[in-house]
């Protein structure tokens with residue numbers, strides 16, 4: 099069942115079109131990633147879906163509701179991660195959670211969230227005194243305190259160290275397992291690859307691809323490489339193998355470049371021709387490769 103349905107969404111600012119009629123749907127219980135370079139309309143899209151901005155065209159339904167007309171009802175059912183400037187420096191952690199819980203008819207017990215997000219010993223700390231990672235975890239806890247059916251998380255692990263990022267991913271998986279649908283705006287390829295069931299890649303106000311992370315990687319016809327050490331035989335025959343675009347040999351080291359599933363064909367050709375190799379490695383294609391192929395740029399400049 100789709101919990102979010104967006105059809106032909108358009109948005110202009112001062113006559114300039116920033117969303118060109120995009121369509122997508124988010125299924126119940128999935129983590130749906132929104133990925134794209136800066137200024138490509140990700141925040142605008144998410145804020146239209148949340149009912150914070152009014153579209154110029156198209157239709158949006160979230161849990162069957164219209165985010166503008168049914169805004170009050172919808173706000174009871176969704177959780178939105180705040181931006182850093184939106185909490186006073188001197189509010190205590192428990193006060194913030196208690197305050198946000200009071201906005202909802204059926205909130206979660208925020209003490210549980212303190213435990214779940216590793217903030218129990220910071221219960222009485224003031225927001226301004228928290229570390230970047232603790233602030234980030236508090237924002238996620240606040241997005242979940244209303245017991246939402248859909249949570250919108252933006253730049254989930256910005257400012258967290260590698261260990262804290264992994265810990266956050268594990269808790270987000272638990273959130274999904276509890277049945278909450280998550281919309282995740284992210285700049286981190288590893289995070290999207292680890293967490294998202296499906297990803298929409300935004301570019302220039304359009305969705306240029308929408309698939310699972312593995313599907314996006316497979317769908318891109320980027321060149322990649324396999325390497326090995328030649329033990330016996332001749333590697334030059336590999337240049338005839340379908341998909342292979344280049345073979346370079348330096349001493350006994352061979353690098354084969356190709357497209358698609360050329361590695362399987364290369365391995366078969368090696369076996370057929372009794373060429374013995376060692377230390378065979380295939381460079382894994384990544385979501386970053388797919389992203390570059392789709393948008394012509396990398397997010398990690």
Ligand SMILES: Nc1ncnc2c1ncn2[C@@H]1O[C@H](COP(=O)(O)OP(=O)(O)OP(=O)(O)O)[C@@H](O)[C@H]1O
Pocket residue numbers: 111112116134135136137138139140141142143
């Ligand atoms: N309130 C506004 N008034 C005018 N222009 C805006 C407004 N909000 C956003 N824009 C412009 O619309 C375009 C899309 O912005 P948006 O914030 O949706 O992109 P984004 O993909 O979320 O970018 P980022 O990754 O930097 O957050 C940008 O060119 C931005 O400058």
